[in-house]
Amino acid sequence: MNNPHPAIELSGISKAFGPVKANKDVSLSVAVGSIHGIVGENGAGKSTLMSILYGFYEADAGEIRVRGELRRIRSSSDAIAAGIGMVHQHFMLVEPLSVVENIVLGAEGGALLKRGIGKARAELARLSQEYGLAIDPDAIVGELSVGLQQRVEILKALYRGAEVLILDEPTAVLTPAEADQLFELLRALKAQGKTVILITHKLREIMAVTDRVSVMRRGEMVAHVETERTSPAELAEAMVGRRVLLRVEKTPRKRGAPVLEAAGLSVIDERGCETLRDASLTLHEGEIVGIAGVAGNGQSELLDVLAGLTQPARGVIRLGGKILNAADRNPANLRRLGLMHIPEDRLRTGLVTAFAAAENAILGYHDDPAFGRGPFLSPTLIEQHARAGMQDYDVRPVDPGLKTAKFSGGNQQKIVLAREIERAPKVLLVGQPTRGVDIGAIEFIHRRLIALRDAGVAILLVSVELEEVMALSDRILALCGGQITGEREAVATDERDLGLLMAGVSERAA
Amino acid sequence: MEIVQTIAVILDSTIRLSIPLLCAALAGLWSERSGVVDIGLEGKMLIAAFASAVVAYHSGSAWAGLGAGMLAAIALSLVHGFAAITWRGNQIVSGVAINMLAVGLTAILGNAWYGQGGRTPNLEGAARFPELDLPFVGALKEIPVFGPIYDIAISGHAAPVYLAVLALVLTALTLKHTRFGLRLRAVGENPAAVDTAGVSVAGLRYAAVIICGALCGLGGTYLAVSQSAGFLPQMTAGKGFIALAAVIFANWRPWPALFACLLFGLLDAVAIRLQGVVLPGIGQVPVQAIQALPYVMTVVLLAGFIGKATPPKASGLPYVKER
């Protein structure tokens, strides 16, 4: 452990995708033989940084040093040659091929496979012994469990002689037991002198296995700390950031009758993971319920299942006291019943960016008789409707004929907002209302949501911005690992308290 | 013995009819295993048939014809590759374009050059592939059952037939046992895995597309320079699409592709023999029903009613690095 040079040293790394600055002047030093965590919210720039280190992208500026030596890494093969291996969040495996074929891919050692495969078998046997990584070399990868597939990815990197192993959100797809096994393995690797970089947004994992942690926020590196000297709450705060405190003027709520009730909701995704577990919540008229949680902990699944976009594996949903059957739980019917939805991802879900603003103003409502006669739509009526909405919501430019892709993020969001709010919802599901939206528009959107609440609408708010959740909500539920880990009145909590709930520290323990 | 004779004759014509299908099917297999969907097999065979007939006629050499056929088909393959790989264009659209280009170009050039309604002049002598006798044909002839089949069905084909069989064996071996084959199988399933392993996705796909062209060239040449004595407009008559069906049937695997092609060739051979024949009890067999079978079977298979067709996962998708 007395190597004078760090295993990896990044300095001044910057990378932009068009106007989006994914990494801004990022520096990082990772000691040899350590487990180094990188935390940050979705979109904080962690994956981009690691993709740069692995040669998937080239940085616009900055230097990479491996064991003190300046390296230019322009492709994955450069990275492999520099002794860097990566386990991607979405496995880079070829499912119909066998384990050993996947392992040798790109490092076959000759035009014919026989020798290379033989060598790989021997090496696999050795690695299995050394790290307890037992695996059948002839198994078809697509038939393996997710945990074993990840093992193949790790073996692939080790086979190529990786000294530094990057793992991008490795536990996202694992069961808790599998995750524990993985951590055991990481410790074993460390004991052998390998260096591990662990990217995650789960603070529990950081605390469990890392030696040091670096925190990223909005493309920048904001903290480097020894894991022993920090706490989940401190890390959560650093991840979320302390911006100018949001202040939203609001009067105390006038809470009415319950409108939307969910009991024991569970969602199982196509991989068979339970992404939402036994969630129960009630929304009352005239209140905003916020969901606090680090991104990827079940918020999206909760929104989708309530909006009728996915079906729950278990659980009951009541709207206005009536139980919704599977047949009722489709977006068109829910809209008719007064449940509107501002989706998290406006570009991929909430808008058809190829359409003009006017056409997007009726997305989901194209069957409304108000927009035409019989089977036909009237462009004039649609345009009038869209123009009114755009003026009301201060969309600029007020040009219903302009393609939606050409509006700024804030104005696109206002188009969605205008469309859903103007339908006088009883329940409004709101996902990331201000993501990628400029300051002025944020204020505007917040005021609208409060006004809606004061008018008696029940609002469920999901946002990655903890501050936004705190400023707008009357009541806050914390989500962690798909489970609701706690409930607080907004006036009776603070960031520290919520941070603990978001980190999955249970109420009893706290 | 009569029945063995008949079987041998049917087998012989089955093989003759299957060979162009086999070439095109192997071509399609290479392309699609690499992730490039190719519905332009038909057009590439057609242009190869034309080019090979023209060059064989003027050079008097069938082998020169084969070279020209392969080059012509590879040229069209590269057009497809340029659109599909480099410009990430729609692979179906590009395939349709190539089929039309081939139909139009062969007709117009053939007519302009020879003025025989698009046909090329008759090929004679060395301009056609001679039929080859395999070793020991004379000696083995007298063995019952095997003898006549060896003599009539297996032996006595032209060089491209044996080349096609060789191509089949090479395809199967290369895919299974070589570095190139492994990478190719991988790139059609998950190009990102190949890319992160430090191997060029575009390079592999271009290689596959070129091999696809060469094999279409072999198939087209066989049609014009071996089976016929020259080029006829639209002489591929849908064989490229039956080959596509064979690839689907074979689940994108070489040996099953051979059997699918033999099956479709047999159907064709039987249909020809049954033309106008009245079978007792059934009456006249509708030949068209037999001809339509490969297509109907493919639709049924694709719909998952019998078995399951699973194309390479990345086929048809241009490779774009994701953020």
Next chain:
Amino acid sequence: MSAAPIDLPRWADTALVPLVSVAAALVVAGLVVLSIGESPLEATALLLKGSLGSLEGLGFTLYYTTNFIFTGLAVAVAFHAGLFNIGGEGQATIAGIFAALACLWLAPLPGILLVPLAILAAAAGGALWAFIPGYLQATRGSHVVITTIMFNFIAATLIVYLLVEVMGKTGSMQPETPDFPKQAVLTPIHELLGAFGLKLPSTPLNTSFLLALASLVAVWALIYRSRLGYAIRTVGANPRAAAYAGIPPARIIMVAMAISGALAGGLAVNEAMGVQHRLVLDFTAGYGFVGIAVALMGRGHPVGVSLAALLFGVLYQGGAELSFDKPTITRDMVVVIGGIVILFAGALDGLFRRLVASVLALGRGG
């Protein structure tokens, strides 16, 4: 080469890019003409004269245009739903069989009933042959492209069987049906206008041209003015947003395919009821495939489709005339041009967009 979409002003996107790619296609075609030792300019002059230089030529041009409008619209409607229907040939074939059955079975009916019924039968036949692939994609996951290719061949063998064995004219060596009853024949335009005292030369142009024009308007209204069209476009442009909006993609896929097939059936109406007055083999003659070029070039919009259809009508008729004067330039030239247009305006769209974008940037940069 970047994956980022190339941003162009709308006029460049809808008009300039297709024009540039068509111009490039014509240049390539000109090179082919040069390579066979003819003058492209002379050929062009002959082509234009033959197609537009006389009333007779114009009549033929519009007759071909009719076919391209139908097949182009068929492909365009499917495009709007994000589907690639290359089964226009097969759908038109089945439409022809349905129309022929209607004309022959319902022969006693008066024309005023028989003609609409036969047209409806054609539309139903085409719709059926496209609906099945749509249904299989929507419910069984089999790809529309492969299924429609296979359906083309199934239709081709089916029509041979029917014409040879079942519906064939007795005593004829040709695979064709008996002639349709007189009242089932669509009125030629020269007769129609002749009734008003306009003297026109006799051409195959018939009232199905009017049906084609009506279809252009109807498709425009459907796609851009109707609730169903809105749903179709949403599914085609962003299936996720469609699901969010409560539009069921599976149903829309089936409906769009059926409409597409019905439009392809118009080809059978023009050819069988308007021109041949019986059903003959191979009446689709590749019009279905050229329809793909028409739709791509016309950017899926009825106005674009009508212009592209007219262009191909000119090429077809002019090409036929041209081949009389220049026997070396056969009408296959049109197939070549169609192929290049599909390649340039379809598969290499990215390249041409990039070209236009750089030229525009150059112009702006001074």
